[in-house]
Amino acid sequence: MGRLEGKSAIVTGAASGIGRAIARRFAAEGAKVMIADITHTPKEGGIPTEELIAEEGGTVLWWPCDISKPDDVDRMVTRAAAEWGRLDIIVNNATAWTSTRLTETSPEQWREVMGVNADGYFFCCKRAVQQMLTQPVVNEARGRIVNITSQHGMVAVPNDVAYGVGKAATVYITRQIAADYARDYIICNAVAPGRIITGKPGIAQDPKSLEYGRSRTPFPRLGKPEDVANAALFLASDECTFISGENLMVDGGWMAS
Numbered sequence: 348m349g350r351l352e353g354k355s356a357i358v359t360g361a362a363s364g365i366g367r368a369i370a371r372r373f374a375a376e377g378a379k380v381m382i383a384d385i386t387h388t389p390k391e392g393g394i395p396t397e398e399l400i401a402e403e404g405g406t407v408l409w410w411p412c413d414i415s416k417p418d419d420v421d422r423m424v425t426r427a428a429a430e431w432g433r434l435d436i437i438v439n440n441a442t443a444w445t446s447t448r449l450t451e452t453s454p455e456q457w458r459e460v461m462g463v464n465a466d467g468y469f470f471c472c473k474r475a476v477q478q479m480l481t482q483p484v485v486n487e488a489r490g491r492i493v494n495i496t497s498q499h500g501m502v503a504v505p506n507d508v509a510y511g512v513g514k515a516a517t518v519y520i521t522r523q524i525a526a527d528y529a530r531d532y533i534i535c536n537a538v539a540p541g542r543i544i545t546g547k548p549g550i551a552q553d554p555k556s557l558e559y560g561r562s563r564t565p566f567p568r569l570g571k572p573e574d575v576a577n578a579a580l581f582l583a584s585d586e587c588t589f590i591s592g593e594n595l596m597v598d599g600g601w602m603a604s
């Protein structure tokens with residue numbers, strides 16, 4: 348028996364990187380997984396996540412969803428619940444950023460990032476909770492939410508104001524939902540990755556940015572997407588009992604030092 352045997356899960360932004368690793372891990376543990384993304388194409392290259400999971404023998408469904416659009420989010424949750432009878436887990440992982448400081452960030456850039464990192468998490472959490480409230484309690488849970496946050500929702504990120512403010516919103520909404528819906532058996536936690544190497548091109552491969560990550564990470568390596576997937580798996584599973592509102596750091600000690 349897998350640790351998520353028979354459970355249904357949505358993972359947003361699962362075409363690439365950390366979301367892809369979470370979706371693969373969940374499927375390997377027996378979950379039926381919806382890959383919800385604006386694209387099929389992994390940023391780091393390789394075959395689409397849904398093809399990979401199908402090859403590995405998992406149950407998977409790709410679904411087009413822009414989490415900044417409430418109608419898309421509504422259709423995503425409605426479809427997952429119709430496909431599998433209920434929604435046990437949602438992992439909110441999709442993200443946007445600008446790599447700009449306050450004074451170089453335009454109102455349009457701000458809105459675009461907040462549309463994903465703040466509004467998108469709000470839409471997904473709200474619609475998932477609405478669905479979960481209609482479901483019977485199983486093993487002390489109607490449903491579980493795992494929000495992928497960041498250490499940069501708690502400490503400043505160099506030159507990316509909208510990203511950091513949006514991530515702070517994801518840390519906060521995790522606690523708010525945990526408190527407001529605990530009596531309804533809805534469990535809401537977060538995983539805060541530190542610096543994770545996903546293989547995507549761009550700023551993530553910038554030598555200065557990598558050096559900054561290494562200088563802030565006590566552990567002798569930077570993170571892997573699988574490190575985050577392991578933590579998300581625990582929080583999404585029935586092993587996570589009496590834990591809600593937690594923001595689990597997966598950062599090699601960044602926030603401890």
Ligand SMILES: NC(=O)c1ccc[n+]([C@@H]2O[C@H](COP(=O)([O-])OP(=O)(O)OC[C@H]3O[C@@H](n4cnc5c(N)ncnc54)[C@H](O)[C@@H]3O)[C@@H](O)[C@H]2O)c1
Nearest residue numbers: 360362363364365384385413414440441442497540542543
């Ligand atoms: N990689 C890191 O070092 C790191 C560090 C801290 C936190 N995080 C967090 O981990 C999560 C995943 O990061 P990653 O590095 O794997 O990201 P990524 O950029 O590799 O992948 C993000 C995915 O989200 C999708 N996406 C973007 N906008 C979307 C939208 N509006 N609707 C639906 N899907 C959308 C993209 O298509 C992509 O597949 C994010 O929440 C990020 O903030 C990552």
